[in-house]
Amino acid sequence: MPENSRARRYWAEAVEPRFFLVRRLGVAGAGVLALGLLTNTALGVLPVAFVVAAARLVGHVPEAVAAGTGGAAWDALVTAFLVASGCFVAQQVLAPVQTALAQVVKHRVDGHFYAEVIAVVSRSASLRPVEDERSREHLHLATETLLRGEHTPGDAVAGTLALVARYVRLVGFGVVIGVAVSWWSAVAVCAGTMVFRYGHRGGLRMWTRLWPEIGPLRRESDYFRDVGMELSTAKELRVFGLTGWVVERYRSSSVAALLPLWRARRVYNVHRFVWFTAIGLVLLSATVALMLRSAVTDSLSLTALLLGLQATVGAALLGEFYQEADVATQFGMLAARALADFERHVDEQVATESPGGADARGLPRREIRFRDVSFGYAGSDRLVLDGLDLTLRAGECTALVGLNGAGKTTLVKLLGRLYEPTSGAVLVDGVDVRELDVASWRRQLAVVFQDFNRYELPVRDNIAFGALDADDADRRVVAAARRADVDGVVAGLPGGYGTVLSRQYRGGADLSGGQWQRVAIARALYAVAAGARVLLLDEPTSALDVRAEAAFFDEFAERTRGVTTLLISHRFSSVRHADRIVVLAGGRVVEDGTHEALLARGGRYAELYHLQAEQFAQDAGRTR
Numbered sequence: 001m002p003e004n005s006r007a008r009r010y011w012a013e014a015v016e017p018r019f020f021l022v023r024r025l026g027v028a029g030a031g032v033l034a035l036g037l038l039t040n041t042a043l044g045v046l047p048v049a050f051v052v053a054a055a056r057l058v059g060h061v062p063e064a065v066a067a068g069t070g071g072a073a074w075d076a077l078v079t080a081f082l083v084a085s086g087c088f089v090a091q092q093v094l095a096p097v098q099t100a101l102a103q104v105v106k107h108r109v110d111g112h113f114y115a116e117v118i119a120v121v122s123r124s125a126s127l128r129p130v131e132d133e134r135s136r137e138h139l140h141l142a143t144e145t146l147l148r149g150e151h152t153p154g155d156a157v158a159g160t161l162a163l164v165a166r167y168v169r170l171v172g173f174g175v176v177i178g179v180a181v182s183w184w185s186a187v188a189v190c191a192g193t194m195v196f197r198y199g200h201r202g203g204l205r206m207w208t209r210l211w212p213e214i215g216p217l218r219r220e221s222d223y224f225r226d227v228g229m230e231l232s233t234a235k236e237l238r239v240f241g242l243t244g245w246v247v248e249r250y251r252s253s254s255v256a257a258l259l260p261l262w263r264a265r266r267v268y269n270v271h272r273f274v275w276f277t278a279i280g281l282v283l284l285s286a287t288v289a290l291m292l293r294s295a296v297t298d299s300l301s302l303t304a305l306l307l308g309l310q311a312t313v314g315a316a317l318l319g320e321f322y323q324e325a326d327v328a329t330q331f332g333m334l335a336a337r338a339l340a341d342f343e344r345h346v347d348e349q350v351a352t353e354s355p356g357g358a359d360a361r362g363l364p365r366r367e368i369r370f371r372d373v374s375f376g377y378a379g380s381d382r383l384v385l386d387g388l389d390l391t392l393r394a395g396e397c398t399a400l401v402g403l404n405g406a407g408k409t410t411l412v413k414l415l416g417r418l419y420e421p422t423s424g425a426v427l428v429d430g431v432d433v434r435e436l437d438v439a440s441w442r443r444q445l446a447v448v449f450q451d452f453n454r455y456e457l458p459v460r461d462n463i464a465f466g467a468l469d470a471d472d473a474d475r476r477v478v479a480a481a482r483r484a485d486v487d488g489v490v491a492g493l494p495g496g497y498g499t500v501l502s503r504q505y506r507g508g509a510d511l512s513g514g515q516w517q518r519v520a521i522a523r524a525l526y527a528v529a530a531g532a533r534v535l536l537l538d539e540p541t542s543a544l545d546v547r548a549e550a551a552f553f554d555e556f557a558e559r560t561r562g563v564t565t566l567l568i569s570h571r572f573s574s575v576r577h578a579d580r581i582v583v584l585a586g587g588r589v590v591e592d593g594t595h596e597a598l599l600a601r602g603g604r605y606a607e608l609y610h611l612q613a614e615q616f617a618q619d620a621g622r623t624r
Ligand SMILES: Nc1ncnc2c1ncn2[C@@H]1O[C@H](COP(=O)(O)OP(=O)(O)OP(=O)(O)O)[C@@H](O)[C@H]1O
Pocket: 377, 378, 380, 384, 402, 403, 404, 405, 406, 407, 408, 409, 410, 411, 450
């Protein structure tokens, strides 16, 4: 990388990302790439050959007319005509081939780029590297053209290929001028063209410097666009009458994002264009003037002058903006840089993650212990957990209660190694969880998150995702569905376990919130049946009706026998099924014991329990 800061910036903006695109050419496949290079080279050579043939055609006219048909001059005229026509027709034929190949390149490269992004997003064990604001910025920049489907990295790679046609043509015109007129003229014309080109292309590069700067505004406008269009938000927008407001917010945030671009366009495009065009024009005009003078002084033939002038015009036109390449390559480079920045940012943090490596199979045998664990989220000074000490005994069910925001879900995330404690440690049978192989440890976990995933896939997959590599999956899926009491629901679906859980697909079906929650429970129970030893349930029955919840907890002990279970719930009727209850407040355990012991103690648990019980009693009294 160059030392000088301007050069360094140019390198980072225009050279490095171009290498990135060139390296991705291989993704298109050797056959497509070879065909693309051939087509684009031909599309570069043909217009030059056409100019040469056309000039020869004109040059032969006086001689052929004088000699009449059948002579050598006439034959030369006919040959030149045929060559010119052939070049013209070949260009017409090859142009659609170029477009079709560009489409293939685009799809292959975009698919590859998506896979690269997903690979980087999933690279870190912890969520921290991918959820901070810088990551979100980079990720948005790397993927927004892909999501829009235009000027994508794939378009950029296809555009890079298309540049071959343009530059081969420029070199071709240069050679024609060099041979027909002089090599100095050739250099001057090519230089003039490149000055034009630098004026156009460089303006675009500078203009897109603003892109990262206006990133937050564009993210905001994208957000309002999605909120306005998504089915999942449609209900509330209608009921609360928010549609107009969302449209207005979309409009104002889009305009706010565009304003700096419009202003910059004047500076970068108009001013640069005027200056560089002026310089280019001076160079080209001087060269043309010299050609004309040579023709007048008889040192240049008519054919040579014609060739020189046509090639000069052809070259000058190559100083323009390339529709098929420039915008796409610019945005492709922007995406490439963003991906590289994102990758660097993630890797910096991955380097600080403990690599682990110990096999977690069969753990925990004794206990999971949170030893003096403190934790705060990035970007916040507040410690969510503050010196927490808690031991979950293996094979027991521990319930965790606490007010909203007490840190219960955070504790589950630390257990899953989705974050690492700021200080202290999570120990599994005395081994720091960071020393365990993360995949191996996660295979010991089965979880129902509060915001569990709803995969728009068949019921079977939605359940079997609990343990991807488990054998006898079909039988286990049915057994898990039965244990989660969702088998009846599945039986009523048009395609049974093969039904896609989304009405956006043919034959698909939507489930209610509670039915979905039972699918998520089935997924976790499937994982347990496949060997997971720790069951983490974060509000697993919040959407179930009273009867379904009661049924779930009636068999809870049987369902979780031998499994180390952590149950988070605000419902004390559920919590009392646990072997032990822990109350979390202020980032620590403030009470710990059985339901009866905690009630007898008369502390915070008892207070919350009685409050809820009173509420139920009052409600029951009112409805009696
Ligand atoms: N990804 C995150 N980034 C920053 N702060 C977060 C994040 N997730 C949670 N928090 C904050 O951490 C605190 C604890 O959140 P947590 O979800 O663990 O609470 P909880 O006890 O599970 O609450 P609830 O009972 O409402 O589910 C909250 O103040 C929340 O705003």
